[in-house]
Amino acid sequence: MFKAFIEPFRQPRPALDPESLRSGSGRKPKARAKNWSGTLGRIWSYLARRKVKLSLVLLMVLASSGLALLGPYMVGVAVDQFIAGEATSSSWITFLLGLTAVYVLFSLTSWLQNIWMIEIAQETVFRMRYDLFSHLHKLPIPFFGKRQQGEIMSRVTNDIENVSSTLNSSAIQIFSSVLTLLGTLGVMLWLSPLLTLLTFIVVPLMALGMRWITRRTGPLFKERQRNLGELNGYIEETLSGQRIIKAFSQEERVIRGFEERNMRIRISAFWAQTISGFIPKLMNGLNNLSFAIVAGIGGILAIQGSVTVGVIIIFVEYARQFTRPLNDLANQWNTLLSAIAGAERVFEVLDEDEEAKDEGAAIALDKMEGNVRFDNVSFGYDEGRDILRGISFQAKPGEMIALVGPTGAGKTTLIQLLSRFYDPTSGVIIVDGHPMTSIRRDNLRSHMAFVLQDSFLFQGTIRENIRFGRLDATDEEVEAASKLANAHSFIMRMKDGYDRVLQADGSGISQGQKQLLAIARAILADPSILVLDEATSSIDTVTEIKIQEGLERLMQGRTSFVIAHRLNTIRQADRILVLKDGRLLEQGSHDELLKQGGFYSELYHSQLRKKAQ
Numbered sequence: 001m002f003k004a005f006i007e008p009f010r011q012p013r014p015a016l017d018p019e020s021l022r023s024g025s026g027r028k029p030k031a032r033a034k035n036w037s038g039t040l041g042r043i044w045s046y047l048a049r050r051k052v053k054l055s056l057v058l059l060m061v062l063a064s065s066g067l068a069l070l071g072p073y074m075v076g077v078a079v080d081q082f083i084a085g086e087a088t089s090s091s092w093i094t095f096l097l098g099l100t101a102v103y104v105l106f107s108l109t110s111w112l113q114n115i116w117m118i119e120i121a122q123e124t125v126f127r128m129r130y131d132l133f134s135h136l137h138k139l140p141i142p143f144f145g146k147r148q149q150g151e152i153m154s155r156v157t158n159d160i161e162n163v164s165s166t167l168n169s170s171a172i173q174i175f176s177s178v179l180t181l182l183g184t185l186g187v188m189l190w191l192s193p194l195l196t197l198l199t200f201i202v203v204p205l206m207a208l209g210m211r212w213i214t215r216r217t218g219p220l221f222k223e224r225q226r227n228l229g230e231l232n233g234y235i236e237e238t239l240s241g242q243r244i245i246k247a248f249s250q251e252e253r254v255i256r257g258f259e260e261r262n263m264r265i266r267i268s269a270f271w272a273q274t275i276s277g278f279i280p281k282l283m284n285g286l287n288n289l290s291f292a293i294v295a296g297i298g299g300i301l302a303i304q305g306s307v308t309v310g311v312i313i314i315f316v317e318y319a320r321q322f323t324r325p326l327n328d329l330a331n332q333w334n335t336l337l338s339a340i341a342g343a344e345r346v347f348e349v350l351d352e353d354e355e356a357k358d359e360g361a362a363i364a365l366d367k368m369e370g371n372v373r374f375d376n377v378s379f380g381y382d383e384g385r386d387i388l389r390g391i392s393f394q395a396k397p398g399e400m401i402a403l404v405g406p407t408g409a410g411k412t413t414l415i416q417l418l419s420r421f422y423d424p425t426s427g428v429i430i431v432d433g434h435p436m437t438s439i440r441r442d443n444l445r446s447h448m449a450f451v452l453q454d455s456f457l458f459q460g461t462i463r464e465n466i467r468f469g470r471l472d473a474t475d476e477e478v479e480a481a482s483k484l485a486n487a488h489s490f491i492m493r494m495k496d497g498y499d500r501v502l503q504a505d506g507s508g509i510s511q512g513q514k515q516l517l518a519i520a521r522a523i524l525a526d527p528s529i530l531v532l533d534e535a536t537s538s539i540d541t542v543t544e545i546k547i548q549e550g551l552e553r554l555m556q557g558r559t560s561f562v563i564a565h566r567l568n569t570i571r572q573a574d575r576i577l578v579l580k581d582g583r584l585l586e587q588g589s590h591d592e593l594l595k596q597g598g599f600y601s602e603l604y605h606s607q608l609r610k611k612a613q
């Protein structure tokens with residue numbers, strides 16, 4: 001009967017998760033935090049926004065930990081009263097009602113602490129995620145140039161998720177485990193120091209046993225993780241390279257490769273789990289040993305009269321109870337470390353300097369003529385290594401400027417400066433008579449549009465993708481732009497027409513069609529300065545003519561910078577800038593440059609020869 005009341009307090013002992021044993025007693029943190037206190041302080045600054053609720057949570061944790069101790073204690077006291085013959089029917093009823101109240105309150109306080117903490121944790125990560133995402137969009141382009149996209153993604157998703165799950169459960173669990181351990185120890189010492197010593201006699205054995213096992217399973221789990229990582233990489237690689245695999249009939253070989261890797265996981269996982277499977281058995285065995293010691297020696301002490309039966313019952317229950325927080329602590333500790341390391345990685349990004357603010361007196365131009373002058377401009381991504389050297393040229397409004405040169409010459413870099421993703425290390429870029437740095441970035445970019453080789457499409461309808469050029473454009477304007485871009489007819493042939501949903505990776509639409517959409521988008525944006533990156537990939541002649549027509553319409557009346565790969569497409573350019581090793585080697589019209597008989601003429605003739613072959 002008493003047992004029925006005690007049970008609710010005895011939370012199911014978590015069988016140690018073999019996964020968590022990879023690094024000893026808990027999940028191995030991916031990285032250790034470098035600045036513990038600083039990071040904790042910053043997490044606190046988020047949590048502190050909900051001080052009142054947080055205080056309530058702490059109060060509930062205190063209450064539930066206390067109630068978890070009170071239950072077994074009341075049972076012990078009642079047993080002593082019963083043995084001493086002091087129990088009356090009214091004291092029984094009081095006891096039963098009291099125990100029921102303790103049980104109900106325990107559940108209530110545990111429930112409240114959980115839901116309030118989840119609320120606080122979710123709000124905290126909501127804000128962190130928001131801060132991180134909005135900060136990411138204020139960071140300058142060089143930040144992205146130096147990092148892998150996947151790595152940044154992992155900070156917004158995995159690292160934040162790590163903080164979230166730790167705040168949700170681990171933080172409370174660690175706090176309540178410490179409280180329960182200290183409380184249990186305190187009450188036990190107060191009741192009987194000797195029985196306390198006997199109860200805890202098995203703890204060093206548990207620690208030694210765990211160490212012995214985890215030292216063996218740790219490397220096995222690591223190996224399994226490595227094998228798993230290898231398998232995941234293999235799956236990703238073979239799925240993305242599916243066309244090539246099929247084209248070269250390599251399916252069998254790929255499946256054999258998978259089988260080998262799959263088998264390696266099977267073997268390492270078998271040993272890791274078999275050996276770590278001993279842990280719950282060991283814990284159980286030692287727990288029972290502790291139980292037997294307390295019951296045996298406690299029984300002798302009870303016969304001698306130095307402790308009561310009630311005290312033994314309390315000890316037996318507490319002894320069963322204290323392994324839970326011990327296990328919890330072991331399990332949660334590394335999760336906590338990993339979350340702090342995750343939070344640190346999030347704060348690292350938050351500490352990155354935003355794109356420099358525009359100068360106080362920065363101006364916004366209502367209209368841009370498109371007059372661009374580079375005046376002795378030099379630039380390098382890394383200090384001391386110039387990529388562009390002393391570039392000077394002028395583009396008058398409406399002119400078409402072509403950039404040519406071998407790969408790595410600096411054509412894209414020049415465009416990056418024009419868009420002010422980077423600033424020159426020396427020299428100045430003048431737009432419509434104003435140094436570029438004195439024009440507000442957003443204003444400058446609003447007068448520009450880009451049609452790049454690999455035009456980016458968002459997941460959404462064709463209409464939405466075109467409207468990205470000007471968000472307030474009407475449906476009619478979107479269609480008019482598409483007609484000018486030569487995109488309308490292929491859109492209308494598609495199922496759902498303008499409402500056809502495109503995938504972010506651009507699947508379901510050809511490279512040429514993507515270019516036509518990008519041209520429509522740029523026409524809609526109606527920019528003064530255009531940047532075109534000519535497609536290198538082969539596109540069928542009909543589409544190429546369409547693209548060319550669309551581009552010509554787009555370029556009319558705008559200053560255009562065209563990165564050209566096929567020299568015959570830029571013969572009509574007003575000026576061709578020939579770049580080589582970051583220097584402006586030659587500039588002039590097609591005919592002028594051919595007459596000069598320099599590098600351009602060499603390039604042009606070599607392309608002609610290749611075509612003829």
Ligand SMILES: Nc1ncnc2c1ncn2[C@@H]1O[C@H](COP(=O)(O)OP(=O)(O)OP(=O)(O)O)[C@@H](O)[C@H]1O
Nearest residue numbers: 145381382387405406407408409410411412413414
């Ligand atoms: N983010 C970057 N950080 C450091 N170096 C870079 C970066 N981007 C480009 N570079 C280097 O700058 C040089 C010029 O590159 P850029 O992309 O401007 O050449 P490009 O003329 O456009 O070449 P391509 O025709 O192949 O596109 C190259 O040596 C390249 O390695």
